[in-house]
Amino acid sequence: MTTVSDTLPDPAELASSVAEGKRPALATALNLLDDRRPEARKIAARYLALLAGKRQATRSHLIGITGPPGAGKSSLTSALIPIWRNRGLRVGILAVDPSSPISGGALLGDRLRMKTSFDDEGVFIRSLAGRGEQGGLSAEVWPMCLSMLATFDITVIETVGVGQSEIDIAKMSDTTCFVAQPGSGDSIQFLKAGIMEIPHILVVNKEDMGAAARKTLMDIRAATGREYSGEEWSVPVLSVSSTQGSGIEELAAQLDLHHDWLATRNLIEPRRRQFQAEWILKRLRQEFGSFGVAQLQTQLQTAHSGLDRLIGEGDSPFEQYESLRARLLTAWNRD
Ligand SMILES: Nc1nc2c(ncn2[C@@H]2O[C@H](COP(=O)(O)OP(=O)(O)O)[C@@H](O)[C@H]2O)c(=O)[nH]1
Ligand SMILES: [Mg+2]
Structure with missing residues (x-):
């Protein structure tokens, strides 16, 4: 047996x-x-x-690509892959697309088969679409990213969403890239209203569509021009066509620039520790509710945002989670 x-x-x-x-x-x-x-x-x-x-000495860049369904996130990802592969970088892709369980992942797979060698050891693609219920899946995206980061120079997470998504990509990625669909004003409204987490790079895809794409580009530039004034990282708004390959080199360059911007300020590791803390906090909240987490924080005498101090560099998120959970249960049993 x-x-x-x-x-x-x-x-x-x-x-x-x-x-x-x-x-x-x-x-x-x-x-x-x-x-x-x-x-x-x-x-x-x-x-x-x-x-x-x-952990290996890789470039280790975690890129989140988000945007509405059909905007061209998968197409854009597959257009970027040959650029990275030509530079000798190893690329891992995690597609989390609950809205299109089959087509999202399947399409990405098909496109990649056309553009890169079928058994290119330097590319790994995993679609989480249609596996289990969404809440369950989203909970494990962070540890999955840690696995990919350990081995790939570049890890891409593709998710549908405009801020309220189950999987908050901005709380995971070094660089968040939002892909807008020409002719759709939604993203601009979200940006203006502050509903959407501010991405690091904004992309209007399908520039081959002409006027509609140009209008969306101008609208987004107008909407973000004010938003980001005073910010140190100035958010580029790029026009690309994933299917025609235009603007993709520029996008790759901007992704690099943002990584370098974070790296020169030593922001990558602290941000990842913060993401890990938030991941743990979210899980604890799911299990014990906000009240339980507040109790834990009181017990540990640490501010909400200070929880990341509990998390040491290189610690396993599951072990951290279990140890905080154990402390909480002990405290409850004592009271
Ligand atoms: N005209 C045009 N169509 C595109 C472009 N990029 C993607 N598409 C099409 O848009 C549709 C959705 O693309 P997909 O990459 O699956 O979008 P996702 O849902 O955001 O991942 C597909 O039919 C693509 O062929 C582009 O640059 N120009
Ligand atoms: Mg897709």
Whole structure:
């Protein structure tokens, strides 16, 4: 008879193989992180802790590409891949697209097959569309990103959304890139109203559509010109065509510039620690509610935003979560 643990991977072996960039190992790791069985959670925590110690000296740029369905996020991602591959960079893509369970991931796969070598070891694509319920999936996107960051120079997360999305990409990515659909005023309204988290790069795709694309570009430039004055990073608004390949080099250059902007200010690691803290906080809130989390904070005598101080560099998010959870349960049992 097979028991659960027979089917689970060895965490040390898995961490080594993922760090070496072996694609089947990465696929196994992402499945493990999605596995809710308690035995699997333990192995996943161990795996993440071991992986943290193996982080490679990659460029390690986590890029979030977001925007409404059909704006061309997948097309844009596949147009960027050859540029990165030509520079010798390894690229991982995580497509989280609950709105189009099959077409999103399938389309990306098809396009990539056309443009890059089928068995290019330097590209890894995983679609989370249609797997389990959305809330469950979104919870594990951060640990999945950590796995991808350990081995790829560039990791792209593609999500649908304009700020209220289940998966808040801006709370995960080094660089957030918003793709607007020509002729749709929604994104501009969201920007103006402050509903949408301010992206680092704004892209109007489908410039081959002509007038509609030019109008959207001008509207967004007008809407953001005021918004960002005084900001240190000035948000570029770019016009591209994913299908014709125009403007893609410029987009790749702006993505690089933003990464360098963060890196020269030593902002990448602290931001990621903050994202990890927020991920843990969100999970604790799901389990214990806001009241429980407030109690935990009182007990730890730390301000809401100070929770990130509890999270050391390179710690496994699952282990951190479990240790905070244990403290909370202890406090409750004592009261
Ligand atoms: N005309 C034109 N169509 C595009 C362009 N980029 C994407 N599309 C089309 O827009 C549709 C949606 O693209 P997709 O990449 O799946 O969008 P996503 O839902 O944001 O990932 C597809 O039919 C694409 O062929 C572009 O630059 N120009
Ligand atoms: Mg898509």
